[in-house]
Amino acid sequence: MTAFFLEAGFIGIMLYGDGRVSERVMMVSTSLVALGTILSTTWIISANSWMQTPSGYRVVDGQFVPTSWWEAIFSPSFGWRFPHMLLGVLITAAWLVAGIGAYYLRHGRATEFGRRTLSLSLGVVTLLLPAQLWIGDQVAARYVIPDQPAKFQALEGNWDSDNTGYLLFVVPDQQAERNRVEVGVPRLGSWIAKDLSGETATPGLKETPPQLRPDMLTTFYGFRAMFYASMVMFAAAFVGVVLRLRGRLYSSPRYHRFLVWLTPIGIIAIIGGWVTAEAGRQPWVVFGEMRTANGVSDIAPGSVVATFAAFTLTYLTLLVVWVVYVVRSVRRGPESDWPDEELGSDGDDPRRDAEVTA
Known part of the structure; x- marks a missing residue:
């Protein structure tokens, strides 16, 4: 409240x-x-x-x-998951700001505003991304692997425990306990596990009893969406630092176009992370204590469908309204709010040229 x-x-x-x-x-x-x-x-x-x-509780009469x-x-997992989520939303917001700044620079509008916006957001991303990658690694090492091994097995995409590589793409068959298609990099899984000899294998999902296994497809690709997005963000931030050092951050239209396309990438990463966390927790609603099947309420199916449809429609409407509002605000630009301010233009601007040179 x-x-x-x-x-x-x-x-x-x-x-x-x-x-x-x-x-x-x-x-x-x-x-x-x-x-x-x-x-x-x-x-x-x-x-x-x-x-x-779960911790700090006891069960009394089923409650x-x-x-x-x-x-x-x-x-136990809060201490790592909270900073992981907080940094995730800060990085997501920074990419949104970077995309807006890049949009103005690409179209030659409000260039002073665009330069400051882009510079600030990329500075935040450059500082926070390495910390986020380290904390994400700690989330896996400190709570996922020891407390929820089935989630780790599913997100790695292995059924057997003899693969030292890292799988990039799989088409799993949950019933047959195998992957119909898989593409991976040999030994990379072992190297990620900090064994440079390339001999450490990743545990497979067959180590977990079938009735306690999460769905591999959603867990695997939820994690890959988060991980691949983080790699793209890291590469984009690295390129931004290089351009800044070379004095070309504000005069590279291809990079600005790329940043505009990257505007929603943080949201994709967050959604992927939540899919991994929740799909990988199945079949438990309270891990190790309460099965999802036992958490079903005694409600008529029609009421469940109607409520779910109403919530979905409401949130989709809010999402569309929000996107339209943001797009219109960005297209209108800061010039409409400060018409008498010097926000920069495409014309000759000694201050802009001096800043670009610096």
Whole structure:
């Protein structure tokens, strides 16, 4: 409730208050919206982490009763999953900002605004991405592999435990316990596991009893969507650093076009991560304690379908409205908000030339 009221109470000022309220009020409003969002992230990840690695409870008459609120809220996986999620949304927001800045530079509009926007967002991405990759590795090593080995087996895509390579593409057959098609890189799996000899094999899903196996297809490709997206982001950030050092960050139209296409890549990575976390947890709703089949409520199927359809339609409508709003705002540009400000143009601008040279 605190998170909701902070976000809902101040987001209107943050979105529409510029030029209508003081800069100090704008700063406070923006900070409170950010705080509310971080609180939302905290409680969502806390609840979901308890479902992944439950702790601080006992079962009384079929119900989970907390014995330690501290252990229940800060479950074993929370300490790694929370920064992983927080960095993920910050990086996603930074790519959105980078895409907007690149859009203006590509079209020669509001170039001063575009340069500052692009520079700031790429700086954030360059700093946060290495930390995110390290934390993601720790998420796998500290909680997925020891606590949910079946999830790790499914996301790696192996059925047998004799493959030292890394699979890039698979077409699994869950019933036959094999991959109809698979493409991989020999020994790469062992190297990722920090064994440079190339002899360490990755555990296969056959090590888990059939009734406790997650669906390999969704878990494998959920993880690949997240991992491949992170590699593309890392490469794009690296190219941006090189261009910045060579003084060409603001004058490379092909790179700007590439960044515009990369605008939603952080969202793809986040969705892939959540698919991995939730599909890989199956068949448990509370891992190791409560099967998903036992969590089904006694509700008429028609009510379930109608409710799901209503939620889906509502959220799709909100998504479309949000995308249309953002696209229109970007196309309108900052010039409409500050018509008397010097935002830059395609014409000769000594300050721009000096900054590009620097």
